[in-house]
Amino acid sequence: MTARTPDSARDIPEATVARLPVYLRALISLAEEGITTCSSEELAAFAGVNSAKLRKDLSYLGSYGTRGVGYDVEYLRYQIAREIGVTQDWPVVIVGIGNLGHALANYSGFRSRGFRVVALLDADPDRHEEVVAGLEVRSFEDLESIVAEHDVSIGVIATPAVAAQSVADRMVATGITSILNFAPTVLSVPDGVGVRKVDLSIELQILAYHEQRKSVAPGAGAVS
Amino acid sequence: MTARTPDSARDIPEATVARLPVYLRALISLAEEGITTCSSEELAAFAGVNSAKLRKDLSYLGSYGTRGVGYDVEYLRYQIAREIGVTQDWPVVIVGIGNLGHALANYSGFRSRGFRVVALLDADPDRHEEVVAGLEVRSFEDLESIVAEHDVSIGVIATPAVAAQSVADRMVATGITSILNFAPTVLSVPDGVGVRKVDLSIELQILAYHEQRKSVAPGAGAVS
DNA sequence: TATTGTGAACCTGTTCACAGCA
DNA sequence: TGCTGTGAACAGGTTCACAATA
Known part of the structure; x- marks a missing residue:
C-alpha cells in the first residue's frame, strides 16, 4: 500500500x-x-x-x-x-557501583555484544579510585566530560531508588538519550529519551502470582 | 457469558x-x-x-x-x-554465586517484597563456606534437601549460560515450579513450570536499536 | 520437494467515552 | 459533582494456512 x-x-x-x-x-x-x-x-x-x-x-x-x-x-x-545496530560498539556509562553495579561492570555479555563500558561513576567518594573490572570508579561529577569525550548515548542506572531520578535528569542534561534503569522506581524523562527498566522483585512477584494460582487450583476449576 | x-x-x-x-x-x-x-x-x-x-x-x-x-x-x-500472593513470604534459592549472584543475595528488595532467600548454592567448591549476605554458600548437591526442608518453589539461576539448563533440570526434579533465569540462554522446562528471564544485554540491544534509529532519521522521513 | 514469506483470521491488550454511583 | 468501572472501538501481536519459489 x-x-x-x-x-x-x-x-x-x-x-x-x-x-x-x-x-x-x-x-x-x-x-x-x-x-x-x-x-x-x-x-x-x-x-x-x-x-x-x-x-x-x-x-x-x-x-x-x-x-x-x-x-x-x-x-x-x-x-x-x-x-x-550492534555491528559497532556502543559506549556505555554505569552509575552506581554497589553490588549490582559491580556485577554489571564485570558482565562479559556487554562487551561481547556490542557494548563497551567506558566509565563507572558513583556519588560516594569512598568508592572513588577503587578499580572495578579494570576501570577506576570516578565521581558522578565527571559525567558530563566523560559523555562528551566518548560520545556516550546510553547510560545504566544501578543506584538506590532514591537517587535514580536525579541521576536520570543529569544524564539527560548531558545528552544521554537511552537509559537502562535497574533502580526500582519509575523514571520520568523528556520525549525522545528511551528508558527500559529491569526490576528483579517485579519478576519474582509475577512468578509468585502464577505459583499461588497453581496451589489454589491444581486441576481446572475452583476448589472449595 | x-x-x-x-x-x-x-x-x-x-x-x-x-x-x-x-x-x-x-x-x-x-x-x-x-x-x-x-x-x-x-x-x-x-x-x-x-x-x-x-x-x-x-x-x-x-x-x-x-x-x-x-x-x-x-x-x-x-x-x-x-x-x-505476597502477603506471606516465599522462600527462594539462588544458584550461582558469582558477581550477579552476590548482588542478588544482597538485594534488599527481595526480603522487603515477599521473598526470603533461604540458600545460596554454587557448584564451585572454592566458593563453599564463603558467607554472602549472612548465608553460607553451599554445594549445589544440597539443593534437594534445602528445597524439601524449606518447601521452596521458586529458584533463581545466576550461573553461566552453559550451566543453566542442567541447573533448571535439577531444580524441576526437586520440585521447584517457578524459575527466574538470569543466564543468557533459553531454558526448556516441562509444562506447568513457570520461567521468567532477565537478560541485561538484550535490554541494551533494544535501546541500541532505537538509539540507532534516532541518528538515522532525526526528523520524520528518510534521509539520503 | 522443502521451506520461506505473507495475507487473512484470530486473539490480546489499549484507549475512549460515558453510564453508574458515592 | 467528581471519579470509578466498563462496554465498545481500536490497535497491535500471534497464528494459520497456503501461494511462491529455489
Missing part, C-alpha cells in the same frame, strides 16, 4: 525488536557449533519461539532466507546485528 | 499481572508519604501508566475504589498484595 523508504528504516513492530537479540544470540550459538545453514524451525527451537513467529519477524527485515533451504547463519546474523 | 468462580481466581490478563507489582510499589510509596487516599489519576502518574489502563487493570481484581472519591491506599495495597 504505502510506499516504503527505499532501503532501511521500515518500522519494525516493538514485539519483534525485542526478539531480534534472542535470534542474534541463537545464530551466534549455531555459528559456534559450526552450523552454516538452518531452517526457521531449527532457529525457532533454539530461540524458544514458534517458527511462524520467527518467519514473520524476519520478514520485517527483508527476505534473507532461501525457499526450500533455510537461512545462511552468518549472513542472517550480520543482517540482524546491522538492524539492531 | 461464562459463569465465573465465585470469589477469586478470575483470570487476570498477563499484561495486567505484570503491572500489579508496579501499582503495589506505588501504593507503598504513597503510604510512606502518609497519603491515605488517591485517585486513579494520581496513582497512575506514580506508576507511570495512564489512568484508564490503571482502572481497567484494577477492575479485574474487583471494585476496590469509591466513585467520586478514589482508592484507599492501605486497602488497595493489601488487595493487590493478596492477589499477587
Whole structure:
C-alpha cells in the first residue's frame, strides 16, 4: 500500500525488536557449533519461539532466507546485528557501583555484544579510585566530560531508588538519550529519551502470582 | 457469558499481572508519604501508566475504589498484595554465586517484597563456606534437601549460560515450579513450570536499536 | 520437494467515552 | 459533582494456512 523508504528504516513492530537479540544470540550459538545453514524451525527451537513467529519477524527485515533451504547463519546474523545496530560498539556509562553495579561492570555479555563500558561513576567518594573490572570508579561529577569525550548515548542506572531520578535528569542534561534503569522506581524523562527498566522483585512477584494460582487450583476449576 | 468462580481466581490478563507489582510499589510509596487516599489519576502518574489502563487493570481484581472519591491506599495495597500472593513470604534459592549472584543475595528488595532467600548454592567448591549476605554458600548437591526442608518453589539461576539448563533440570526434579533465569540462554522446562528471564544485554540491544534509529532519521522521513 | 514469506483470521491488550454511583 | 468501572472501538501481536519459489 504505502510506499516504503527505499532501503532501511521500515518500522519494525516493538514485539519483534525485542526478539531480534534472542535470534542474534541463537545464530551466534549455531555459528559456534559450526552450523552454516538452518531452517526457521531449527532457529525457532533454539530461540524458544514458534517458527511462524520467527518467519514473520524476519520478514520485517527483508527476505534473507532461501525457499526450500533455510537461512545462511552468518549472513542472517550480520543482517540482524546491522538492524539492531550492534555491528559497532556502543559506549556505555554505569552509575552506581554497589553490588549490582559491580556485577554489571564485570558482565562479559556487554562487551561481547556490542557494548563497551567506558566509565563507572558513583556519588560516594569512598568508592572513588577503587578499580572495578579494570576501570577506576570516578565521581558522578565527571559525567558530563566523560559523555562528551566518548560520545556516550546510553547510560545504566544501578543506584538506590532514591537517587535514580536525579541521576536520570543529569544524564539527560548531558545528552544521554537511552537509559537502562535497574533502580526500582519509575523514571520520568523528556520525549525522545528511551528508558527500559529491569526490576528483579517485579519478576519474582509475577512468578509468585502464577505459583499461588497453581496451589489454589491444581486441576481446572475452583476448589472449595 | 461464562459463569465465573465465585470469589477469586478470575483470570487476570498477563499484561495486567505484570503491572500489579508496579501499582503495589506505588501504593507503598504513597503510604510512606502518609497519603491515605488517591485517585486513579494520581496513582497512575506514580506508576507511570495512564489512568484508564490503571482502572481497567484494577477492575479485574474487583471494585476496590469509591466513585467520586478514589482508592484507599492501605486497602488497595493489601488487595493487590493478596492477589499477587505476597502477603506471606516465599522462600527462594539462588544458584550461582558469582558477581550477579552476590548482588542478588544482597538485594534488599527481595526480603522487603515477599521473598526470603533461604540458600545460596554454587557448584564451585572454592566458593563453599564463603558467607554472602549472612548465608553460607553451599554445594549445589544440597539443593534437594534445602528445597524439601524449606518447601521452596521458586529458584533463581545466576550461573553461566552453559550451566543453566542442567541447573533448571535439577531444580524441576526437586520440585521447584517457578524459575527466574538470569543466564543468557533459553531454558526448556516441562509444562506447568513457570520461567521468567532477565537478560541485561538484550535490554541494551533494544535501546541500541532505537538509539540507532534516532541518528538515522532525526526528523520524520528518510534521509539520503 | 522443502521451506520461506505473507495475507487473512484470530486473539490480546489499549484507549475512549460515558453510564453508574458515592 | 467528581471519579470509578466498563462496554465498545481500536490497535497491535500471534497464528494459520497456503501461494511462491529455489
